Amino acid sequence: MTQFTEHARAVALRTVRQAALAGALLASAVSALAQTASPVGTWQTIDDHTGQPKALVQIIQDGNGELSGKVIKGLNPNDRPDRRCTECTDARKDQPILGMTIIDSMKKDGDAWDHGQILDPENGKLYKCKMHLEDGGNKLVVRGYIGVALLGRSQTWIRQQ
Incomplete structure (x- = not known):
């Protein structure tokens, strides 16, 4: 059970990091679009x-x-x-x-x-x-x-x- 919990925690952490990166990329794209608009x-x-x-x-x-x-x-x-x-x-x-x-x-x-x-x-x-x-x-x-x-x-x- 502990092994499953560690794996779930690692997957959750990876998902949070990916979401943060996606948010940063989106904010950058929105900023660039606003500048060209x-x-x-x-x-x-x-x-x-x-x-x-x-x-x-x-x-x-x-x-x-x-x-x-x-x-x-x-x-x-x-x-x-x-x-x-x-x-x-x-x-x-x-x-x-x-x-x-x-x-x-x-x-x-x-x-x-x-x-x-x-x-x-x-x-x-x-x-x-x-x-x-x-x-x-x-x-x-x-x-x-x-x-x-x-x-x-x-x-x-x-x-x-």
């Missing part, structure tokens, strides 16, 4: 004119679920790191582009984010903004527009690890 993270922007990487933008989510994004690194070697938004007309006028918040007030709207705005530091203009994920969360399509979304332009940003 949201624009939260770091994104590489692409220059509209040259097609070359332009900057890294970090998107965060605040306590109200709204997204904002700021420039955390310039990638164009020809751009000065102390570049300023000379064309801006709001409080960002003449402020450094590096560290500047260029996306704000984005709210979840179905599978997309909408109702926010984006600043183009090149021309200082503010646009309405909407965005959605593609390619399993690895690409973010960002559309800036005036009035209606048909009148605007889109960029595809690439998620950085």
Whole structure:
């Protein structure tokens, strides 16, 4: 009887360990899925004119679920790191582009984010903004527009690890 009890105890212990491992793997998978199901993270922007990487933008989510994004690194070697938004007309006028918040007030709207705005530091203009994920969360399509979304332009940003 003791031999049976020891065997049962060993089987039970092995089952508990396997369940704990499965739980850890599931939690990791859920975390990875949540990350790819949201624009939260770091994104590489692409220059509209040259097609070359332009900057890294970090998107965060605040306590109200709204997204904002700021420039955390310039990638164009020809751009000065102390570049300023000379064309801006709001409080960002003449402020450094590096560290500047260029996306704000984005709210979840179905599978997309909408109702926010984006600043183009090149021309200082503010646009309405909407965005959605593609390619399993690895690409973010960002559309800036005036009035209606048909009148605007889109960029595809690439998620950085």
